[in-house]
Amino acid sequence: MDKTSLSGLDNFYLQIEKAWKLKTLSSVWIFDERLDSGFLHQTLDWLCDTYPKYASVPAHGSMFHTALWTRPIGWQPKMNIEHYRLKTPTREALEEYIADKIARPFIYSKPLWELHAISGLEGDRVAFLWKAHCCLGNVQHVLDQLLQNNSKQQRHSNNTIPFSESASPLVPLPIPDHVWALFPSRLQGITMSIWHVLSWIYCVWITVWHDMWIILYCLFLPRSMHRDFYYKGQQTASKQVAWSSSIRYKDIKNVNYFLSGGRTPASSSAMDIIVLVISRCIKGYLDDMNIRHDDYLRLFVPMNAASSHHKRSRVTSGSWGWFSIQDDMSTYRQLEQIQSQMKALQSSPLSFQHVLMRLLKYLPGFLMPFQSIVERVNDIPHGIIVDYIDTTSVDAKGKVSNPLEFGGNVISELRMIPPQLGKGSLAIGLSCFQGNVSIAVLADNHPRYPRLSHSICERFPSEFQLLMRQVSMTASRPPSSFGSHDE
Template identity: 20%
Template sequence: MPDRLSALDVSFLYLEEPTTPMHVGSVGVFETPESGFGFDDLVDVVRERLAYVPRYRQRVRWVPGNLAHPVWVDDEDFDLTYHVRRSAVPRPGTPDQLRELVARIMSRPLDRSRPLWEMYLVEGLEGGRFALLSKTHQAMVDGISTVDIGQVVLDTTPHRPEAPADTWTPSAEPSSIELLAGALVDVVRRPGDLLESAQRTLTDLPRAAARAVRLLGGAAGGVATAMRTAARPAPTSPLNVSIGAQRRFASVDTSLDDYRAVRRRRGVAINDVVLATIAGALRSWLFTRGVRVVSTTTVRALVPMSVLTDDSSRSHVAEYILDLPVGEANPAMRLQQVAYATKAHREASHAVRARALAGMAGFAPPTLHALGARVASSLSRRVFNLVVTNVPGPQTTLYVAGAPMVASYPVVPLAKGQALAIGLTSYKGKVCFGLNADRDAMPDLNVLAQCIPDALTELVEAVEQMPTRPDRRARKAH
């Protein structure tokens, strides 16, 4: 029988609305190699790598009467050139033109009658560069049986490895009678699935808060703090408004050395420095909007974090809710407050070290950002104001068909009623931010984007004037 979607997988299909398409994206910018790179090269690479991700040649087939969750069936009419597409920006091919194209492409929902992914070759960028934009539905990427397509096309050397033999032959699609029979068998074998589905449709704030607390770890202090945070509705914020179908996208490059310098001087995690920087940027942005900011003002972020299981054999992505102290005027004090809030969670949940995380098979940045988005979408939007996904990437060059990648920006989808999602990836000495926002609610997205490097500079200058604090987190690299 075909694979059946899990309750979590299918929830992203049920939750999808015209204003909240449930796909995650990744934008990679590449230098064109001397041998050149064109559309045919991309099609060849994707065709070779599909053997690693068979789900990308399958589509969703619903069970008559919704008696059970839908199943994945092979697309007998699979058309690779439908999914791999070619686009271009007009001269001069500026970063702003690329961002506008990304926003328009990510605004469009995927065709549910086909496999739920697309990849675009964007030509015409300044300096002879090109970009690859991948777009994958959250129902597809679970990090175990399926990873993001943007991950599998990348190589660690400029030489393409030998492609595996493609022996794929589509299986015949089951009939409606076969689907019903399979559904009845599954109900008998796993009657709890029906209850699970019903419970998911009735998820509300208390259940979402309880789930977040349960996954935050076993430390008494950490759980108590999480319970107090998650049990309260998210603070009122201009980030939480009715949103439309259209998006804006902004990207920001910052230096990883700046985050490392703050980490060394203050003995904190790089993730703490990132979150403190975002808090400072949000503070400045709120002032530009004329929003009243007092010392107690916070913005609540959902920060998906990779944690080890109890036996440390594998990792999963769990929820972590953090009130960013945007009301604190002192950048060093903001960092201290963030570090204090995150310490108990890291210790209780066995957070995966960045160096180990970046090297784990199946957990490259595009896949982890997709998993983080899944976590965000599964929680009530009343619990948090925005999502922040931070995924450490490799510090060595990655390639597609010999073309070196120079930057990578995640595109995290928006939840209903949330105007902004922030994703960031460290790669080759840079920390690359991708800001996905509602087009109408965030006309000043570029202002917020500029506030990020300004807030980082402010933080670096503040800690340089302070005595160095020993790094008590030697066990952590990130």
């Protein structure tokens, strides 16, 4: 390939990476049968031919010269494959192995991705760990294309489960339907016009208020060094990884529908419901350990510069929201608070990020003098949430009609593990796969927070079940009308 320089965002990920905080996006695939090695090598050859960055390394970079993508001499894709057999056939052993490999830096003389083939699982199943550096571009999109290319049929965008779809842009009109029907059509039009203006003012207000707090935190960092999950000393390079059992996406939609008062479209999105459940999982862990000090979680939510629906576009920006974990807060109040934060995140301007990316493209050393500031800002959030949406078709009965494949075999389970932001922060990967939703959590392996990842993931399905019971009681529906899926 012709030598091309790294983009500004690629440069950004290379500059802020540390040995104890790697900028790596990982994914775990589990198969019920062994894979054909010939098919596997053919797939990796296709990957490197289609995406030349996956056959290149960044080289010849300096303070004033942007690094170039250069193909290493004598390298072949099979050189980035590692094989390992678990000593014990348990999920805990698999999670421990994956945590160890995610924490290990890449060898920079080879392209910055790895594929780990793991055998020895229960039932003679096999697992693959896909690990790629974020400087390779839109790693999530490439992963999606890699899996789709191996499937028997190409999927289309209309099959995508709308997990991250935006909620209704307007605050719901607080007038019951039977009363609204009594309004003359002219009065309905006037009322809706006034309500549109008030909703717009409300959206601007919460966005300005949210962004003002962001700026204040970045300038003065009040209490950011004393948040929960933070600890003194150097950040540990040892990590812990765990993932949860799955819950059905259909159940999330049902809960969302009833918590929104039966409105269509709902005033909240499926992501709002998941943030609510994750917040309760984190609060439960901190309360059980008797170490909670914060009343709000600062969770970083990546936003797409083009559109939240367009998964091919590069995720270039994001910000954190304040999500309440106060005691004695009702489910409805907590959901309303999450909705307002998500609206503010979606409305926040992104011009600063665009300027920063251009600076890093043409002035690659721009961030070098400000590394300590970048580190302090990264330490502000408690964690980051990144979602992966499988485009698999699922029929009304929940049967997968077009499963994802890799190396000639169908993937039975898939997990996504994003990179950490700062010291002690949580990296939460949200996977929507074959109509089921699960989370994976990457955290520092620190004695002050034992089994942090495992505890959050163990709580995830039970907290959602508790939420379903609350909703079913409110909606006068039996709990049996909802279900869950445990893998």
